[in-house]
Amino acid sequence: MKKFTSLYIILLLTLNVVAQETIIIPDIGLEECLIDLGIDSNGLNGSILVSDARHVVNLNVNDPITNKLLPNVHSKIKDLTGLESFPNLKRIDCFGNNITKIDLSKSTSITFLNCSDNQIERLDLRNNVELIYVSCDNNELTELTLGDNKNLESLYCSFNRLTNLDVKGCTKLESLDTTSNEIDAIIVNDKQLNNIPQAWYKDETAAYTSNAGYTETTTVATPTPKSKPTVTKPVVKKTLPVQNNTTKQTASNYYEKFQLSVVTEYDKLVLTAAHLQSKKDELQQQYNLNPAQLTEWINKYSSLLVSNNNVVKSTDVGLPQKHSVAYYSKFKKSAVEEYEKAILTPSYLQSKKEEVQKKYNLNAEEFTQWINLLGDSALKPKTTQPQETAKSYYEKFQKSVAKEYEYAILNATHIQNKRSEIQQKYNLTTEQLNQWIKKHSKIISH
Structure with a gap:
């Protein structure tokens, strides 16, 4: 019984170590992509080694069925679970899949996200403060939460079902496309409101406003200024501040x-x-x-x-x-010189001289003269250090x-x-x- 207990404990410890060394990848399409890209080295078994995931910086799994870089992938991706445990992931390209939800709350190092042409309904990027570029066009988004993404420069979220959008915390936002949504209000900060960037595009029915200036009244209740505009338009009457900076979608804009x-x-x-x-x-x-x-x-x-x-x-x-x-030639030559100098140190040569002197009972000064006169010049101490x-x-x-x-x-x-x-x-x-x-x-x- 004691032997069985010890064996059981060892087995549990072994399983625990294995679990710690792998990341679960539940979606077969995603794992097929990782294998095809040479990232997942332990085969199609529903997991990837942590040591493999650690080296992934940029991940391109766009439209895997037609992607020439993914010839052995036969399933579009539905679930990106597992990527949150890739510690050095900077860029995710996953457009043209069947992804319905995406959790990037732990992927705090990403700077680039392209998840367009999927079926995502909610996207929360509050924790991804390193983001510079986001493209989430052609999804089913009803919620897009950005928070204080102060590094975000480009945001493309057209052709979704958004009813409002808050970009006031995105202070570097230069490019924005919110067209073909159901947006009534785009919440901006005062600086943005006073100088709407030229590369911002919206529908004519949407208006830029500050959070404090947005009010909303309904026949049922009066929400606070921070409340999200309701989708039930027949019973909602919205009052938006008058502004002179609203960008109209003129022919010039479209051109x-x-x-x-x-x-x-x-x-x-x-x-x-x-x-x-x-x-x-x-x-x-x-x-x-x-x-x-x-x-x-x-x-x-x-x-x-x-x-x-x-x-x-x-x-x-x-x-x-x-x-x-x-430079490669100089590197090789310099490496050999460094090797020679490491071998032919004065102390090493002196030790060999002393061995031979003792063996043949030679005078040190006389033996040195013999070496200088008859010895191989290549075996003299390498005292000259290369300039680089x-x-x-x-x-x-x-x-x-x-x-x-x-x-x-x-x-x-x-x-x-x-x-x-x-x-x-x-x-x-x-x-x-x-x-x-x-x-x-x-x-x-x-």
């Missing part, structure tokens, strides 16, 4: 929105995942790097923070210095590879090809498109 849409399409064409990956593959093969190495170097040194949707300026890249090969260490040359090599990657992505031929595609598609002149790109694009080409 500018069209321009922005065209340029956004151009940006995406320039920086397609396939194009980025092809350039990564070229550099990996050229310098015999593994994917994790190159990704790490790009994240550390590249000025093209594409994965976080930051502004991308190819003028920051400049012409490639093409120092990668030279192997570590510094390796870092220069990393930086140079990252710069070479940037230039490969934003080469003039590729950019011109994408411009030509957009011009032809929308029947634009070169001057027109150049003007729009200069005004709206995140990519400023050479």
